[in-house]
Amino acid sequence: MDFLNQFTSHSSVRSFERKDLPEELKMQLLQAAQSGSSSNFVQAYSIIEIRDPDKRHEIEQIANGMGHVENTGVFYLFVADLNRNYQIARETTQDLKAITSMESLIVSIIDTTIAAQNMAVFAESQGLGICYIGGIRNDLDRISEMLELPAYTFPLYGLTIGYPKNKNEVKPRLFAEEILKIDRYQEADPVVIAEYDQRMNHYYQQRSRNTRCTDWSQRVQAHYHTLRRPEVFDFLVKQGFDFPMKEQ
Ligand SMILES: Cc1cc2nc3c(=O)[nH]c(=O)nc-3n(C[C@H](O)[C@H](O)[C@H](O)COP(=O)(O)O)c2cc1C
Incomplete structure (x- = not known):
């Protein structure tokens, strides 16, 4: 199959x-994940x-799954991970605002997601099927306890990879x-959206x-009707992230 296909x-x-x-295939999946770009090469994720x-x-x-977390070839949990870099950085600085900032968290989420999608695309190239499982965030405290997640980490999603049944x-x-x-931002065209709605x-x-x-x-509309997982903010604060209204 060609690449775009x-x-x-x-x-x-x-x-x-x-x-x-x-x-051996799992090692290749990991290699694919780790080969992605990384902002300033911080490599701020763990799998x-x-x-x-x-x-x-x-x-x-927790994820309200229908069997596909238990019955899959392999299940990975992707963690935005600034703990590793915290351990390294604190050897030379006491001021760790740069680790706990919103910017660092965003960078870490981007790094993690590039790695996950690299893994997913490689898996599909091998004829495997994948599904992201954001449902792990339904109970962040329990996931964090179960996986012994330290400060400056945030569990983002799972990834099931296996031999597809259908x-x-x-x-x-x-x-x-x-x-x-x-060249510039243009707001959504209602006519184009209406055409897409018909198709969907x-x-x-x-x-x-x-x-x-x-x-x-x-x-x-249904998705944005209710605020989802409002506890995420408090969880991040508990994990040591710090979002002052105005960065000092
Ligand atoms: C970050 C993320 C989290 C997701 N979480 C779940 C999930 O918890 N359960 C699930 O069945 N699908 C999940 N999905 C899959 C999406 O529902 C799916 O990608 C989307 O509906 C588009 O369908 P497709 O991937 O089949 O093209 C997730 C996808 C992403 C990117």
Whole structure:
């Protein structure tokens, strides 16, 4: 399959064979993840492979999964990790504002996500299926306790990777003309969004599983109807991050 074709064929897989990935393939997945760019080369992330079946079971419950955390070839948890760099930096400075700042957290989230997506794309190139699991953030305190996460870390999402049992249809993306803006920002064009909604309505009604009568705008409206996970801020503060209203 050519490279672009691989990207445009992506769909998240939520049903896997009960078969572990060989160690060599897991090492390659890690290599792919670690080869991504890293802002100022801080490499501010860690990847925790969850092997313990009890932990996987509990994470599955936390994420309201439907079996795909427990029954997957491998399950990784991606952690934005400034603890490693904190340990190194504190040898020469007591002022750690630069570690605990919003900017550092954003950089760390970007690094982590580049690594995760590199891993995901490589996995798909090997015929494997993947699904991100943001549902791990449904209980940050428990995840943090279970994985013994220290200060200056934040668990972002899990990634299931395995041999797909079945694959969903590809979900049509927003039209490129909506995403790409030339030379300046342009607000969303309601006509283009309405056309996309029609397309998505068709997709939701026609797909082979979990059909529903909705469109993309309705999904967006429902999503932003309620504030999600308001406890994230307090969790970050507990983890040692510091967001003064005005950086000193
Ligand atoms: C950060 C992130 C978190 C996600 N969390 C979940 C999740 O908890 N459970 C799930 O079933 N899918 C999850 N997904 C998958 C999205 O629902 C999926 O990517 C999106 O609906 C587009 O579908 P596609 O990946 O099949 O194209 C997540 C995706 C991302 C990027």
